[in-house]
Amino acid sequence: MPKLAIPAYIIAIGSYNGTMSKFLAFTANPEPESLTQYIGKAFLEGAETKGADTEFVDLHAIGFDPTYRMADRKQYLDEALMPDDVAALQKKILDADVIALVFPVYWFQMPAMMKGFTERVLCRHFGYNPDGSKSVIADKKFRVIMLTGRSEQWYHDSGIHDAIYNQVIYYMFHHYCGVKDAELVYVDNLEMGDNSAKAREAAAKQIENIKELGASMA
Numbered sequence: 001m002p003k004l005a006i007p008a009y010i011i012a013i014g015s016y017n018g019t020m021s022k023f024l025a026f027t028a029n030p031e032p033e034s035l036t037q038y039i040g041k042a043f044l045e046g047a048e049t050k051g052a053d054t055e056f057v058d059l060h061a062i063g064f065d066p067t068y069r070m071a072d073r074k075q076y077l078d079e080a081l082m083p084d085d086v087a088a089l090q091k092k093i094l095d096a097d098v099i100a101l102v103f104p105v106y107w108f109q110m111p112a113m114m115k116g117f118t119e120r121v122l123c124r125h126f127g128y129n130p131d132g133s134k135s136v137i138a139d140k141k142f143r144v145i146m147l148t149g150r151s152e153q154w155y156h157d158s159g160i161h162d163a164i165y166n167q168v169i170y171y172m173f174h175h176y177c178g179v180k181d182a183e184l185v186y187v188d189n190l191e192m193g194d195n196s197a198k199a200r201e202a203a204a205k206q207i208e209n210i211k212e213l214g215a216s217m218a
């Protein structure tokens with residue numbers, strides 16, 4: 001019996017032993033050249049080295065409105081559908097497996113843009129359900145990547161780490177959204193407003209760590 005040649009595409013499918021993951025990074029910094037944007041991109045670049053599909057969303061660049069308005073309130077109360085701008089970002093999250101929220105810490109917490117993103121996008125009927133049923137984001141992985149002037153050690157010593165962890169990781173992600181795989185990640189000891197190549201060089205090890213984090217999760 002003649003030996004059948006196996007088409008290349010069948011071999012390719014046969015050797016593919018997993019589904020390609022999709023990575024999404026949301027950044028909040030008004031400066032398009034800031035280290036914040038650079039870190040968001042580094043996370044995605046790391047994932048890309050392992051074949052992941054990626055999408056970068058700069059919340060300032062897309063003009064996202066972080067203010068919780070009547071349309072959001074009405075949606076919460078079942079009096080209106082999800083606002084269109086919110087629904088568009090929720091669709092991106094639904095299509096992703098790993099989502100990074102990347103921002104500079106302002107006054108020991110998220111900047112207003114990212115805070116508004118969590119209020120409006122991770123909202124009732126998406127981030128969690130009023131009847132307590134499993135949310136559509138529960139099985140996704142979230143990494144909350146914070147850029148800070150002070151050191152990570154200082155955040156631990158001062159109790160601010162515990163405060164942010166309790167509010168964002170434990171109560172928002174674990175408890176309400178049912179997301180088990182959510183973690184805080186620091187990029188620390190940064191010089192405020194310094195987006196220079198020199199500053200990036202100083203932060204090179206940390207940028208490399210973020211790339212490795214992206215690669216390790218892909």
Ligand SMILES: Cc1cc2nc3c(=O)[nH]c(=O)nc-3n(C[C@H](O)[C@H](O)[C@H](O)COP(=O)(O)O)c2cc1C
Pocket residue numbers: 029031034035036037103104105106107108109147148149150151190191192193194195
């Ligand atoms: C309004 C404002 C408040 C800040 N508050 C803090 C703070 O509470 N803790 C901290 O570690 N860094 C604080 N910083 C410093 C920034 O988080 C840090 O410099 C970060 O690198 C900024 O990111 P960027 O370089 O991408 O803009 C603050 C910066 C600004 C502009």
